[in-house]
Structures are given as structure tokens and as C-alpha cells.
Amino acid sequence: MPTDKIIYLDNAATSKVDQEVLDSFNQISLKYYANPSSIHHLGQEANRLLEKSREQILKLLSLSHHDVIFTSGATEANNLALKGYAYANRNRGNHLITTATEHPSVLNTLKKLEEEGFNLTILPVNEKGQIEVNSISSAIRDDTILISVMAVNNETGAINPIKEIGEIIKKYPKIAFHVDMVQTIGKVDVPLENVDMLSIAGHKIHGLLGSGVLIKEKKIILKPLLNGGGQENNLRSGTNTLALSASFAKALRIAIEHQKENYKHVKSLADYLLNYLKDNPDKYVINSSCKDNPYIVNFSLKKHKASVVVEALSNRNIMVSSLSACHSKGEDYSYVVYAMNKDMCLAHNTIRVSFSYENTLEEVETLTKELTSIIKEIKQ
Numbered sequence: 001m002p003t004d005k006i007i008y009l010d011n012a013a014t015s016k017v018d019q020e021v022l023d024s025f026n027q028i029s030l031k032y033y034a035n036p037s038s039i040h041h042l043g044q045e046a047n048r049l050l051e052k053s054r055e056q057i058l059k060l061l062s063l064s065h066h067d068v069i070f071t072s073g074a075t076e077a078n079n080l081a082l083k084g085y086a087y088a089n090r091n092r093g094n095h096l097i098t099t100a101t102e103h104p105s106v107l108n109t110l111k112k113l114e115e116e117g118f119n120l121t122i123l124p125v126n127e128k129g130q131i132e133v134n135s136i137s138s139a140i141r142d143d144t145i146l147i148s149v150m151a152v153n154n155e156t157g158a159i160n161p162i163k164e165i166g167e168i169i170k171k172y173p174k175i176a177f178h179v180d181m182v183q184t185i186g187k188v189d190v191p192l193e194n195v196d197m198l199s200i201a202g203h204k205i206h207g208l209l210g211s212g213v214l215i216k217e218k219k220i221i222l223k224p225l226l227n228g229g230g231q232e233n234n235l236r237s238g239t240n241t242l243a244l245s246a247s248f249a250k251a252l253r254i255a256i257e258h259q260k261e262n263y264k265h266v267k268s269l270a271d272y273l274l275n276y277l278k279d280n281p282d283k284y285v286i287n288s289s290c291k292d293n294p295y296i297v298n299f300s301l302k303k304h305k306a307s308v309v310v311e312a313l314s315n316r317n318i319m320v321s322s323l324s325a326c327h328s329k330g331e332d333y334s335y336v337v338y339a340m341n342k343d344m345c346l347a348h349n350t351i352r353v354s355f356s357y358e359n360t361l362e363e364v365e366t367l368t369k370e371l372t373s374i375i376k377e378i379k380q
């Protein structure tokens with residue numbers, strides 16, 4: 001029976017903006033409309049709010065000695081970190097390292113650098129979707145300058161050992177360590193010591209689409225990708241969208257302040273879904289380990305086409321992903337799940353359910369009932 005209310009379980013793709021964040025955005029847009037680079041007092045007031053937002057972000061993440069560069073989201077932050085660092089540090093070495101399950105905004109950026117003459121090593125992941133720490137040590141060469149490893153995978157929720165990797169990399173002063181933190185912030189704790197650059201997107205934490213940051217250690221030198229008026233410490237020219245920047249800081253504060261209680265709630269939802277999946281081993285294979293991250297539950301259908309099931313769920317007002325939103329219009333299999341289990345059939349038929357604190361147990365109960373009913377109908 002179709003539900004009348006939308007059940008949104010695609011929060012890893014993007015999350016609904018928090019009303020408080022949207023209110024801030026509107027108020028700031030109306031009050032601080034001057035250009036933060038203008039020297040008149042309205043411009044200077046805007047600039048003070050901009051600088052306060054930067055300070056607040058660093059304080060929330062307990063970071064000092066860092067710069068915050070506001071961007072349009074994580075794709076831009078990842079591009080600036082990787083290309084910016086590679087171009088600025090080419091005289092120090094030519095070798096870059098990453099993992100097979102990175103988001104396309106990291107993988108494709110590094111592949112582009114490879115086309116331009118850099119050497120790229122893409123490391124495999126284990127069956128849990130995690131990078132093995134010693135594979136990083138073995139891949140490091142004399143000419144390695146940059147390593148990029150995501151903290152939490154956007155398709156499976158797998159958590160990488162960022163602390164341990166950071167400890168290895170810090171022994172090599174020439175190498176910068178970049179971490180894509182998009183699916184991590186406000187969800188699971190990942191220690192940031194020894195991380196030189198990190199990317200975050202506002203829209204994954206109930207902030208606004210079009211907001212994001214690259215945070216980098218002050219000592220890290222980047223080449224800007226945009227040239228112009230020299231805003232953002234000459235790293236991202238263009239008039240700063242103050243209302244987006246300040247509301248990003250607000251979304252971050254709300255996400256971090258409520259992280260513990262949200263985690264507990266989301267865990268109860270994930271547990272319900274996992275129990276349902278485990279009770280039906282003839283139909284589903286669970287791809288996520290979910291032990292430490294309940295926000296993303298990824299599973300494969302053993303006998304059915306994921307795209308058909310996702311469409312049927314959508315017709316019943318339940319929104320989930322068959323692949324991550326970033327490549328669901330291109331490739332038709334999950335390279336992330338394939339990298340874990342090397343089973344093309346399962347990689348073709350993955351479903352990702354991604355939660356937010358706004359979801360309820362009733363919604364997950366409805367999801368499981370509808371899944372059972374759809375699969376029965378398809379059989380008939």
C-alpha cells in the first residue's frame with residue numbers, strides 16, 4: 001500500500017535543510033548584503049561576520065593553525081586540495097596515492113592529474129571496504145607528495161583508519177594528507193590530528209546546497225584554481241557568499257552539538273533494518289559493516305534488479321538510492337561494492353539507505369514492509 005507521506009532515506013546524497021539554518025541564511029542575506037571586501041562599514045561588518053564564521057568552524061573542530069576556505073561544496077574543496085597541492089608542490093615529487101573507493105570528486109580529480117603526468121597509485125580495500133594501514137606504508141615512495149583517503153565511504157559507510165594512516169604519514173614531512181570528511185562530520189568521530197587538509201559539504205549536514213569548506217594547515221601551500229580578486233586568502237577568488245558561509249558554520253554547530261543523541265537514534269533505525277535484512281538471507285546480502293556507523297546501510301539484492309526495486313519504492317514515496325547519487329546516471333554498478341567483494345552481480349544490485357536524525361522507526365518499518373511486498377510482486 002503506497003504511503004502518502006514522503007519517506008526520505010537518501011540523506012547521504014543530500015539532506016533537508018534545517019529550518020534554523022535557512023532562517024539564518026535569509027536574515028544574513030537581508031542584513032549583511034555588502035561585499036565583505038568593501039572597506040565601508042557595511043562591508044567591514046560583513047567581513048567581521050565572515051571571519052567569525054571561520055573561527056567558529058575551527059573551534060567546533062578543535063583545530064588551530066588552520067585556514068578555512070569557503071567553497072561551493074565538497075567537489076570544489078576536493079579539487080582545490082588535490083590539484084592545488086599537486087600543482088604547487090610538483091618540484092618536490094610526482095607521486096599521488098588514493099584508494100579505490102573514493103568519491104568521484106577525488107578519484108576523477110586524481111585521474112585527471114595522472115593524465116597531466118603525475119603518477120597515481122590507487123590502493124585496493126579489504127572486504128569490509130576499508131583501506132589496510134600497511135598498504136599505505138608499502139605504497140609510499142621517495143617522490144610521494146600527497147595521499148588522499150576518505151574518512152567514511154559514501155556508499156557503504158565504511159570507516160577508514162584515519163588516525164593510524166595519519167601517524168604513518170607524519171613521518172614523511174614532504175607528504176600532505178587529505179581526508180574527505182563529507183560523510184563523517186556530525187556523525188562519527190574521526191580524530192583529525194595529522195590531517196593536513198579536509199573537505200566538508202554543508203548539504204550533507206542539513207546545511208545549504210552550495211556551501212562547503214576546505215580546511216588546511218597554514219603551512220600547506222596550494223595553487224589557486226580560480227584567478228580573480230584574490231578572496232579567501234587568494235585561494236578562491238570571487239565575492240564570498242557570506243550568508244552561505246555563516247549558515248554553514250551554523251549547520252556545523254548544530255550537527256556537532258547533537259551528534260551523540262542523533263547517533264543513538266539513528267543506530268536504533270539501522271539495527272531495525274539490519275535485523276530485517278539478516279532475517280531474509282535468501283533475498284539480501286549486507287554490504288555495510290555498520291558496526292561503528294549506522295548512518296548508511298548498503299545491501300545487495302540477490303535475485304532482483306536494484307533499479308526496479310528502487311523505482312517501486314519511489315512510487316510508494318520511499319526515497320533510497322540504487323547507487324550513490326553521483327554516478328547513478330552514469331555507471332550501472334557500484335565500483336565501491338565491487339572493490340569489496342568482486343561480485344559484479346551484487347555490485348549491480350546495491351541499495352543504499354542513508355539515515356538522518358529526522359527519520360523515525362515507523363518509517364523504517366514501512367520501508368521493510370514495502371520491500372517485502374515489492375519483492376513478492378516482482379516474483380509473481
Ligand SMILES: Cc1ncc(COP(=O)(O)O)c(C=O)c1O
Nearest residue numbers: 073074075103105154180182201
Ligand atoms: C564522500 C563524498 N565526497 C564528496 C562529495 C561531493 O560533495 P558535493 O556534492 O558537495 O560536491 C560527496 C557527495 O555525495 C560525498 O559523499
